[in-house]
Amino acid sequence: MLKNAPSGWKILESERNVYSNEYLQLYEDLLDINGIKKIYIRGKRKNYSTVVPFLSMDKILMIKSYRHLVDSYQFEIPSGYIEDNESPKDAAVREFQEETGYNANKILFVGEYTLDYSMFEQKGYIFAAYDLVKKQEPHLGLMENIKIESLTTVQVKEMLTNGKILNAASIVALYRSLDFHEKNMR
Numbered sequence: 072m073l074k075n076a077p078s079g080w081k082i083l084e085s086e087r088n089v090y091s092n093e094y095l096q097l098y099e100d101l102l103d104i105n106g107i108k109k110i111y112i113r114g115k116r117k118n119y120s121t122v123v124p125f126l127s128m129d130k131i132l133m134i135k136s137y138r139h140l141v142d143s144y145q146f147e148i149p150s151g152y153i154e155d156n157e158s159p160k161d162a163a164v165r166e167f168q169e170e171t172g173y174n175a176n177k178i179l180f181v182g183e184y185t186l187d188y189s190m191f192e193q194k195g196y197i198f199a200a201y202d203l204v205k206k207q208e209p210h211l212g213l214m215e216n217i218k219i220e221s222l223t224t225v226q227v228k229e230m231l232t233n234g235k236i237l238n239a240a241s242i243v244a245l246y247r248s249l250d251f252h253e254k255n256m257r
Contacts (some may be wrong), residue, residue: 078106094152105106116193120163121150121240123205123248124175124200125215128256129224131245132203134170137216144218146230147241150195159183159196175200181251186239197244199251224249 073080084101091097100111118124124132135144151166152161160178168174180199211217222230231245232235 098179106155111144111207112190114184114191114193116191117152117157117195118149118159118194119152119240120159120166120198121148121244122163122175122178122198122200123148123181123244123250123252124167124171124173125256126221130221131224131227132171132173133220133222133227135162135218135220139214141237145221145238146236146246147238150244153196154196160198163196163200168206169210170217172205172207172216173203174206175177176202176204179251181244181248184243186243195240195243197247199248201256224252232250 073082081103083103084102085098087099087101089097089099091149091156094117096115097117098113100113102109102111126132131148136147137144145202148172148179149167151161151162160180163178164175167178178198178200181199183194183196185191185194187193193204209217211218227236227245231242235241236245
């Protein structure tokens with residue numbers, strides 16, 4: 072049911088699942104827009120949490136992750152899907168530990184966002200992590216090949232400005248967390 076749609080918009084058919092797996096479901100909705108029928112394709116993806124880990128006031132723990140889709144290593148920050156019955160914060164803690172081997176004694180909620188609400192239902196949750204302690208070696212999944220690096224906030228800002236960080240979730244989380252960090256932790 073549409074609550075805020077423009078006059079003349081109606082849903083004729085919804086929730087026709089055309090593809091589904093653990094990470095992605097694709098649906099076709101049949102809309103009537105002022106008497107014209109339109110198929111609207113939309114996707115649902117699992118929500119995820121992203122962690123910006125601050126080693127100090129001016130250093131961030133980054134990961135350099137191999138990404139099959141672009142066949143290259145990319146600078147990112149730890150991130151992962153929220154499992155069923157898991158809170159965004161619990162997912163952030165789990166993913167951070169798995170990908171880096173570190174624990175954070177302090178993890179603060181920074182905000183939430185969506186990457187693309189024109190076609191996908193999915194939320195990203197951002198956390199800033201502080202007081203980091205190396206506890207173990209990373210526990211990586213089959214598709215994860217990660218190298219850990221420490222970069223200064225100045226280096227990270229330069230990389231963002233120069234387009235050297237390509238992952239949108241990392242870009243949003245870094246900008247928001249750097250702003251949060253500078254306003255609240257100095």
